[in-house]
Amino acid sequence: xxxxxxxxxxTVPIGxxxxxxxxxWLIGIYRDDRLALADVTLFLPNNRAVTAMTAAFVRxxxxxxxxxxxxxxxxxxxxxxxxxxxxPLSQDEHGPLPAAPDLVRLLQLVSLIRQHRRDATAxxxxxxxxxxxxxxxxxxxEEKSIRDIxxxxxxxxxxxxxxxxxxxLKLLCGSYEQWLSEQQLQAPAARRNAxxxxxxxxLKAYPxxxxxxxxxxxxxxxxxxxxxxxxATLPNGMVLLPHVDLAMPGADWEALGLSDGNGTDEAxxxxxxxxxxxxxxxxxxxxxxxxxxxxxxxxxVANDRALRLGQAAQDIFCIPDKTMEWQxxxxxxxxxxxxxxxxxxxxxxxxxxxxxxxxxxxxxxxKRIALVTPDREIALRVAAxxxxxxxxxxxxxxxxxxxxPAGVLFLAxxxxxxxxxxxxxxxxxxxxxxxxxxxxxxxxxxNVRALDLKLRGPQMRIxxxxxxxxxxxPDKVDPKLRNWWQSIEAEIEPHAKAAKRNLRAHxxxxxxxxxxxxxxxxxxxxxGRRLAEFVEELSGNNLGTLSDTDHAAYPDLLSSMLADLSIxxxxxxxxxxxxxxxxxxxxxxxxxxxxxxxxxxxxxxxxQPDPWxxxxxxxxxxxxxxxxxxxxxxxxxxxxxxxxxxxxTRAKRDRSGPTIASRFLLRLQALLGDRLQVDDGARRLxxxxxxxxxxxxxxxxxxxxxxxxxxKVAISITQMDMLKADPYAFYARNILKLNALKSVDAEPDxxxxxxxxHDIIEKWTDGGDRNPDSLVRFAEHAFNDxxxxxxxxxLWQPRIMAGLRWIAxxxxxxxxxxxxxxxxxxxxxxxIDGIVIRGRIDRIDRNEDGSLVIVDYKTGxxxxxxxxxxxxxxxxxxxxxxxxxxxxxxxxxxVRGFEYxxxxxxxxxxxxxxxxxAKSPKPGELDxxxxxxxxxxxxxxxxxxxxxxxxxxxxxLKPDYAIYKDYDQLMRLDEWIGRASWNGASDxx
Numbered sequence: 001x002x003x004x005x006x007x008x009x010x011t012v013p014i015g016x017x018x019x020x021x022x023x024x025w026l027i028g029i030y031r032d033d034r035l036a037l038a039d040v041t042l043f044l045p046n047n048r049a050v051t052a053m054t055a056a057f058v059r060x061x062x063x064x065x066x067x068x069x070x071x072x073x074x075x076x077x078x079x080x081x082x083x084x085x086x087x088p089l090s091q092d093e094h095g096p097l098p099a100a101p102d103l104v105r106l107l108q109l110v111s112l113i114r115q116h117r118r119d120a121t122a123x124x125x126x127x128x129x130x131x132x133x134x135x136x137x138x139x140x141x142e143e144k145s146i147r148d149i150x151x152x153x154x155x156x157x158x159x160x161x162x163x164x165x166x167x168x169l170k171l172l173c174g175s176y177e178q179w180l181s182e183q184q185l186q187a188p189a190a191r192r193n194a195x196x197x198x199x200x201x202x203l204k205a206y207p208x209x210x211x212x213x214x215x216x217x218x219x220x221x222x223x224x225x226x227x228x229x230x231x232a233t234l235p236n237g238m239v240l241l242p243h244v245d246l247a248m249p250g251a252d253w254e255a256l257g258l259s260d261g262n263g264t265d266e267a268x269x270x271x272x273x274x275x276x277x278x279x280x281x282x283x284x285x286x287x288x289x290x291x292x293x294x295x296x297x298x299x300x301v302a303n304d305r306a307l308r309l310g311q312a313a314q315d316i317f318c319i320p321d322k323t324m325e326w327q328x329x330x331x332x333x334x335x336x337x338x339x340x341x342x343x344x345x346x347x348x349x350x351x352x353x354x355x356x357x358x359x360x361x362x363x364x365x366x367k368r369i370a371l372v373t374p375d376r377e378i379a380l381r382v383a384a385x386x387x388x389x390x391x392x393x394x395x396x397x398x399x400x401x402x403x404x405p406a407g408v409l410f411l412a413x414x415x416x417x418x419x420x421x422x423x424x425x426x427x428x429x430x431x432x433x434x435x436x437x438x439x440x441x442x443x444x445x446x447n448v449r450a451l452d453l454k455l456r457g458p459q460m461r462i463x464x465x466x467x468x469x470x471x472x473x474p475d476k477v478d479p480k481l482r483n484w485w486q487s488i489e490a491e492i493e494p495h496a497k498a499a500k501r502n503l504r505a506h507x508x509x510x511x512x513x514x515x516x517x518x519x520x521x522x523x524x525x526x527x528g529r530r531l532a533e534f535v536e537e538l539s540g541n542n543l544g545t546l547s548d549t550d551h552a553a554y555p556d557l558l559s560s561m562l563a564d565l566s567i568x569x570x571x572x573x574x575x576x577x578x579x580x581x582x583x584x585x586x587x588x589x590x591x592x593x594x595x596x597x598x599x600x601x602x603x604x605x606x607x608q609p610d611p612w613x614x615x616x617x618x619x620x621x622x623x624x625x626x627x628x629x630x631x632x633x634x635x636x637x638x639x640x641x642x643x644x645x646x647x648x649t650r651a652k653r654d655r656s657g658p659t660i661a662s663r664f665l666l667r668l669q670a671l672l673g674d675r676l677q678v679d680d681g682a683r684r685l686x687x688x689x690x691x692x693x694x695x696x697x698x699x700x701x702x703x704x705x706x707x708x709x710x711x712k713v714a715i716s717i718t719q720m721d722m723l724k725a726d727p728y729a730f731y732a733r734n735i736l737k738l739n740a741l742k743s744v745d746a747e748p749d750x751x752x753x754x755x756x757x758h759d760i761i762e763k764w765t766d767g768g769d770r771n772p773d774s775l776v777r778f779a780e781h782a783f784n785d786x787x788x789x790x791x792x793x794x795l796w797q798p799r800i801m802a803g804l805r806w807i808a809x810x811x812x813x814x815x816x817x818x819x820x821x822x823x824x825x826x827x828x829x830x831x832i833d834g835i836v837i838r839g840r841i842d843r844i845d846r847n848e849d850g851s852l853v854i855v856d857y858k859t860g861x862x863x864x865x866x867x868x869x870x871x872x873x874x875x876x877x878x879x880x881x882x883x884x885x886x887x888x889x890x891x892x893x894x895v896r897g898f899e900y901x902x903x904x905x906x907x908x909x910x911x912x913x914x915x916x917x918a919k920s921p922k923p924g925e926l927d928x929x930x931x932x933x934x935x936x937x938x939x940x941x942x943x944x945x946x947x948x949x950x951x952x953x954x955x956x957l958k959p960d961y962a963i964y965k966d967y968d969q970l971m972r973l974d975e976w977i978g979r980a981s982w983n984g985a986s987d988x989x
Contacts, residue, residue, distance in 0.1 A: 007232035009290070010298045011244040014313050015306040015642035017589040018216055018242050019049075019056035025301075026068065027060050039210035040068035043231070045217045047072050048396060048580075049587040053215075056589075073217060073224065074192070096194040097186040103537050103561075105188075109133060111545040112175045116168055122546045123553055126560055128611065132172065135612045140189035141221045144621045146173050162614035169612045193223040200230040207234050215240040216587040218635075220282050225289035232290065239290075240300055242587070243639055244283050245314055247307070253294060255319055256284050276628045277604075279317050279635035306642070312336055313638040316667050326671050339641065340677035341665070342649040344686075350651040351381030352686035354594055357647060358382075358577055359389055360682075361592045370590035371579045372640055374605055374633070375597035377654075379579050382596070386577070393577045396584040398568035401534070404527035407562050409434050409518070413510045414555040417499040420462045421492065423455040423745040434518045447484045454481075457742040458752045464489045464496070491516070499554075502547035504539060506554045511535055527567045534565060582636045593643035598650040598662040604633035637664050647679065699975040702728055703952035710735055711947050717828070717839030717878040724942045725872050726962035728955035728971050735953075740966035748796070754859045757800065757903060758842060761807065761857065762825050775808040776801065799910055803859075803903025806911025810901070818848030823891050828879060830887035832936070835943050837887075841879045844891050853897030854879045862900035868916040869926055872961035876900075876916055877935025884932060896928050 012018045022042075030037040044050050050070045057067055100108075109129035114120055120128070139145065146169055180187060186194070200223075203212070214231045217224060218241065231237040245253075256275045275281050287294060315326070315333060326334075342357075344350035354371060361369045373379055376397065383393050401407040409432045415425040427448065429435065436444040454470055454477065471477045471485055495509035514522045523532045538561070546557055580588060582603075597603050607626035610618075618625060640646060648668070650661055661669075669676055713734045715723065723730040732738045748756075764775045779801055811821070823844040830837050843855040854876050856862075863873035880895035882888060899913050906912040921927040926934055945951040955971040956962045 007229070007290075007292055007296060008234075008238045009232050009241065009287075009292055009296060010238065010300040011241045011246065012300045013246075013302055013306040013310045013642075014243050014638055015309040016301055016303070017056070018240065019052045019587055019589060020060065021301045022213070022215055022240060023053065023056040023060040027057070027065065030065075034063075034065040037068050038066040041208070041210065041212045042068050042070045043212070043214040043217065043227075044070055044072055045219070045586065046074065046583070048584045049216055052587050052589070073196075073219075096191045096198075097184055099188045099191045100180060100183070100185040101537075102188070104541055106130065106133060107541050107543070107545065108179055109172075109176065111542075112172050112179075114545055115175075116171055121550075121553065123556055123560070126546070126557060130564075131611050132169075135169070135610055136173070136176070136187065137189045138623060139621075140187050140193065141223075142621075142623055143193065143222050144623060146170055146621075148621055159614075162616075165612055166614065166617060193221075196223040196227050200227045203227075203230050203234060207236075209236065211236040211238070213238045213240060216242055218242065218283060218286060218586075220286040220289055222289055225286055228286070229290040229292070232292070241283065241286075241297070243310075243313075243635065244287075244294070244297055245280050245310060246294065246297060246299065247310060248280065248314055252319055252322065253280075253284070255321075256281050275319060275631075276625050277630040277634065278319060279313070279631055279638050281631045282628065282635070309642050313641060316664070316671055317634050317638060323667075323670075329671075331675075334672055335675050336641070336672060337677075338644060339646045339648065339668075340679040341669075342647060342679050342682055344649065344651045344683055346653045347378060347381065347651045347655065349683065349686055350596065350649050351378055351385050352689055353682040354378075354382045354596055354647075354649060355385035355388075356682050356685045356689065357592070357594060358386060358393075359391070362391070362576065366576075367592065368576045368590040369578070369592045369594070370585065370588060370643075371577075371594045371596060372582065372585045372636070373579075373596040373603070374582050375602045376581075378596045379581075383579060391577060392573050393579045394573035394575075395579040396568070397579070397581055398566040400563045401527060401530055401565040401567055402559050402562035404531075404567050405432070405434060406522050406525070406527040406531045408432065409522055410510060410514060410531060411555055411559050411562065413513055413517075414506065414558055417492075417496050417506065417509055417513070418552050418554050421464050421467065421496065422462055423459060423467075426467075427452055427455065427744060429517075434521050436517060437521060438519075447481060450478065450481045451485065452744060453741075455744050457746050458748040459745050464493060500551045503543045503554055503557070504547070506551060507535060507539055507543075507558075526570070530565060530567060531562075534562065582633060585636060586639070590643060592645045592647070593640045594647045594649060595637060595640050596649045598648055598665045599654070599659040600662055601659075603637070603662050603664070604630040634664060647682075699972050701955055701976045702971050703954040704728070704731055705950065705952045706731065706735055708950075712835065713947070714836040714838060715943075715947070717837060717875050717882070720837075720874050720878060720939055720942065721872050721961070722964055723946060724938070724961075725958040726955065726964050726967075727946055727951075727953035727957055729962070729964045729967045730946075731953035732967045732970055738967070738970070754857065757804070757857060757859055758825065760804065775804055779804050799905075800859075800903065802910035806909065807857075807901060807903070810911070810913065814845065819845050819853070822846040822852065823888065826888050826891065828882040828887045830882040830885050832939055833943055833948060835947050837878065837882065837939070839875070839879060839882065841883070841888065844883065844888065845897075846893070847896070850893055851896040852880075852883060852891065852893045853899060854883065854895055855899050855901055858900050858902040858904070860902065860904050862902055862914055863916065865917055867961060870961070871934070871938040872958065873916065874935045874938055877931045878939060880932045881936050881939075895932060898928060898931055 012021055026037060026040060027034075030040075042053065044053060050072050053070060054067065057065065106126075106129055109132050110122070110125045113125045113128050113132070114122075117125070117128075146166075212231050212234055214228050214237075217228060217239075228239050232239040256278055284294070287297075311333060315329065342350070342353050344353055358369050358371070361367050371379065371382055371393070379395060379397065383395055386393055402411060409429065412425060412429040412432060416422075416429045419425045430448045430451075431445070451467075451471075455467070459466065459470075467485065468489065471482045492513065495513045499506040499509040522528055578588070578590070595603070600606075607629065610626065613621075613623070615626065648665060650659070650665060652659060715734070719730060719734065722733070760779050761775070764778045814820075821843060824842065826841045826844055828839050828841050841854060842857045845853040845855060847853060856876055856879075867873045876898040880898065883891055883893075883895055886892070898916050900916065901911075901913055903911055915928075917926045917928075917931065946953065956973070956977070
């Protein structure tokens with residue numbers, strides 16, 4: 001020991017609240033002179049620990065007091081800085097250099113990576129830079145250097161990619177250190193080490209007369225270990241560690257793999273890393289680096305319950321060789337009365353069960369509840385469930401800035417400008433609550449919703465010009481909407497052009513537009529102020545290394561950086577309900593602790609691979625292994641078991657699929673067996689929480705019966721099949737006049753593709769030049785417009801062009817044989833039993849003998865012959881009926897041919913012709929001579945029953961042919977389809 005002074009290192013066992021025990025002890029010492037308590041200095045691990053210690057003093061004090069000086073060591077993992085006592089605001093000439101700002105350092109690492117990896121995009125380089133920053137921090141915290149390894153590639157036994165990563169890391173470390181030297185900056189972790197060593201030296205040279213206590217610090221970094229060692233040897237110093245197992249057998253303690261108390265700062269070369277997953281490993285490493293033997297520690301406070309819990313934790317988390325002794329343990333050591341388990345079917349049910357437990361616990365006055373979980377999805381789900389009772393939990397993690405309203409709008413505007421004003425990003429930005437808030441909001445939303453309706457369905461073009469073209473039709477668009485969009489376009493266009501130049505210009509454009517559209521509201525509040533700081537800091541740096549030529553990548557870059565910034569509410573949360581991550585939960589206490597997400601990959605979390613440093617090299621550098629976090633997670637769970645009441649929860653499934661229970665939970669179940677309490681009550685309550693009382697009968701298969709006058713509607717030749725196969729869909733569309741609303745910027749569907757092809761062929765035919773090459777040139781001209789969406793141009797253009805070439809050549813071949821085009825896109829109208837039948841016929845050809853041929857274009861496969869034979873594909877037959885009955889002007893004659901011209905692929909070529917029935921029908925089968933009369937008879941039958949009769953409009957009357965899905969939700973198909981009888985009955989309707 002230093003200068004022969006015995007180190008004052010103590011520990012509290014599991015089940016003892018360190019903050020509460022320390023506060024009560026100090027208040028007891030200074031009960032007669034509470035002002036003297038202000039002379040005490042407490043070193044704590046992080047800001048959360050400072051808050052917990054403050055709350056403990058408030059609970060322990062029976063009258064007013066002056067709090068001791070509490071200083072946070074800070075935690076890089078929580079993005080916390082050193083307190084002002086450790087890092088003075090003023091810099092003296094002998095002090096360390098300023099720390100490199102996080103964003104400046106990140107951008108510099110991106111630049112270095114892109115210099116060494118020319119093929120890396122900005123997004124890839126940013127991701128690698130974040131990983132590299134973590135690796136550099138680890139090296140600096142452990143006071144290691146990559147130069148400590150002289151790697152012989154021939155003998156290193158490394159995979160080639162690890163050797164390449166090692167070479168890159170050495171080059172990057174050299175360049176990084178050179179940059180720090182040129183900028184007169186210091187790496188954050190290295191500077192932290194220097195300040196901690198400086199404080200340790202100052203404490204040695206000028207020992208304070210007032211007490212100095214380090215409490216709850218478990219980080220085994222060399223600089224922190226030296227500081228703690230110095231505090232422990234001060235005349236009025238003390239180090240208080242949480243949950244060092246003093247009762248652990250010596251053999252088991254030695255099996256953790258570190259020499260005990262040899263007074264050196266480095267672990268021996270032959271240290272076994274096999275026990276890094278043990279919850280006591282990191283504490284033994286800390287004691288080893290402090291030069292303290294375990295038998296020098298004392299219990300700060302103890303009781304029978306704490307000793308019993310300590311023994312239970314020792315049994316649960318024992319080294320693997322000791323698990324065989326579980327069967328011989330007495331029943332008392334295999335019982336935990338205060339622990340119970342909730343196993344839910346899925347994550348949603350788990351969150352509901354937890355919310356029920358919290359809500360029930362709040363009924364007890366003064367009871368504090370803590371939800372501890374590393375799974376942010378569960379934390380957010382529980383917080384959302386609690387809001388049904390107006391409970392706002394104090395979530396220590398807060399929300400990423402990218403998910404706050406200000407960040408969401410900033411990213412939405414970025415995507416809008418980078419996507420050439422694509423409909424979805426455009427409307428997402430325009431509908432955001434911060435945009436044009438206040439009195440003008442209603443008028444703004446009215447125009448935005450009108451624009452939304454016009455941008456439904458597939459869009460052939462992109463950009464402001466495409467939207468203007470969509471709104472150009474005076475017969476379909478309100479002039480007010482057109483004028484409004486023109487003003488918005490004029491407002492957006494300068495920023496959209498500027499945003500393409502580089503990332504800096506993009507940020508400036510987004511910022512300017514956000515300021516205009518929100519009148520500065522985006523910068524208000526905690527999230528708004530942090531966003532403003534981020535934009536200012538980012539704009540003040542060199543962004544050239546992130547300015548990819550592809551400006552579409554900018555939103556992802558900004559989103560990645562905003563996701564690293566968290567916004568924590570300062571007030572307004574429930575004082576007795578808290579949600580902690582594993583780091584934040586240390587030194588916190590509560591009466592009820594709920595440990596959620598106890599699945600492998602969540603608790604403990606899977607070790608995250610380091611893309612820069614191979615595990616073999618980590619061992620050679622004596623760096624922490626990737627598995628050490630498993631041991632820390634085990635210690636966190638062991639600490640949580642000390643609460644008065646503990647609930648462990650997991651879900652059998654999450655969004656990725658079936659889950660595996662945590663190894664810690666499996667150990668607990670194996671040790672306790674049938675004595676482990678299972679709480680099924682919370683889960684049952686959770687299941688009934690949202691279940692409705694069944695007061696209504698099961699929804700029947702719908703079969704509405706409108707009156708006679710409502711039924712008499714005109715029928716399109718394309719809707720006759722719908723009337724026969726799915727009368728309900730016909731009823732919803734033609735009688736109720738309900739048209740399906742397509743998605744904004746929807747994927748092109750067959751109907752849209754067909755309309756596009758029809759439009760091209762119509763305009764080509766209308767031009768008079770029937771040369772196949774002219775059709776190809778016409779179509780190419782339509783697709784060569786730069787505003788045409790890339791997907792349409794790259795994916796569908798080649799197929800459509802191939803099909804159009806076939807159509808053009810087929811038309812030319814027909815004309816050479818005397819068959820000419822008589823009409824195209826012909827309007828047809830007629831009657832069947834007094835009911836108007838209308839339609840548009842794609843093309844009518846006249847043969848050399850004067851007979852007619854009906855042609856229908858298809859972008860996909862035509863209806864099957866069996867469907868036509870069954871009478872559920874009557875379009876061509878009804879078209880022929882209308883032609884023969886004079887329903888088409890200037891198209892008189894007998895129809896002797898019916899053809900589908902498909903642009904789909906057939907026999908290695910795009911485009912083919914197929915009749916709706918067999919080319920050589922057998923006697924009595926459907927053919928061209930009987931198709932018109934057949935269609936007339938089938939249509940007349942349907943009209944007599946459903947239009948002129950009283951038959952109900954039954955949903956999915958013929959499901960094999962009811963291919964129409966637009967009205968499935970309206971008919972509540974999923975509620976009755978499994979029980980429906982398919983004989984045409986209404987199923988009790």
